[in-house]
Amino acid sequence: MQTLHECRLYGIIDLGYVPQPRDCSRIANEMIQGGVDIIQLRGKDESLGGLFDLAAQLHEITFAAGTPLIVNDRAEVAAKVPVEGVHVGQDDDTIAVAREKAGRAVFIGKSTHSLDQAVAAQREGADYIGFGPIFATPTKPDYQPIGLSDIKRVHAKVSLPIFCIGGINIENLESVVEAGAHRVVIVSALLKARSIVDYARCVTDMLA
Secondary structure, three states, X not given: OOOHHHOOEEEEEEOOOOOOHHHHHHHHXXXXXXXXOEXXXXXXXXXXXXXXXXXXXXXXXXXXXXXXXXXXXXXXXXHHOOOOEEXXXXXXXXXXXXXXXXXXXXXXXXXXXXXXXXXXXXXXOOOEEEEOOOOOOOOOOOOOOOOOOOHHHHHHHOOOOEEEOOOOOHHHHHHXXXXXXXXXXXXXXXXXXXXXXXXXXXXXXXXX
């Protein structure tokens, strides 16, 4: 199983972009084949029972490949399915509550939208952070993009693995890397790519 520090490309299977839940297994396989290092299952509107089933199904695939599987927000899933981690947002459970709900040792990541939030997440006990949105993104339309200027500063102040997120794609990835990013999350651009495998391989080459 890859460690967080080894991970560079973080893919999210967001059910808002996946018309049929049965497509999740295919997407996970294609992400892994393309070199995605860590995968998150995000289903904000999915029932808890549905997330249990999907997470269990995906974990068989990701575990066999040595790829950590993270579930978004719903730490209860980690209590029933052996996923490797849980990701929480600023308005979700605290890291301590998420750990309590999971009931076992798992990675806990936290979304941060400013330098102060990033520092606070490290103090709170996060294992990694998402930092963004770097650019405008349809995934988080209510969040103002924070731009590229704080990427180097957050890496100087936070020692955790930092995954830059928000509107990142092949066209702007070079600017994100030049601004100091070592790890990125790609959501819509990857899920909507004609070939997830080819798109992911291109990104991993650029992150190498």
